[in-house]
Amino acid sequence: MAVDSAPPSSIVFFVQAGVTDGWPAAPASGVISLLADFPMPSVERATPPGAYWLVPPRRGVLLTDDGALLAALSDVIPDWAKAAAQ
Incomplete structure (x- = not known):
């Protein structure tokens, strides 16, 4: 999991x-977006500014468990989860 502190700040899975x-x-609120390009930080980078x-x-191990991520996003964005169930 990485963070890009440059506006708009992002947490990247x-x-x-x-x-x-x-x-x-993705909901129109911009809470979730899919990125194809991310400034990959060096492995040692653990603080801002920039990506870390x-x-x-x-x-x-770099990949997040997609099932766990989907469940977590559904918990914190219930309207998105309801739309998925319809």
């Missing part, structure tokens, strides 16, 4: 390519 294809469309690691990659 890395998931396997294609796993979000079945997810509902909130949870640095370890032993080659």
Whole structure:
């Protein structure tokens, strides 16, 4: 998990390519967006300014569990989860 402190600030989760294809469309609020380009910080970078690691990659693990991420987003954005269920 990485953070880009440059406006607009972002928390970035890395998931396997294609796993979000079945997810509902991102809400219009701009809370969720899909990025194809992110300024990857060096592994040692853990503080702002710019992009840095909130949870640095370890032993080659970079990807977030997509099921856990979908469940967490559904919990914090209930309207998005309701739209997905319809």
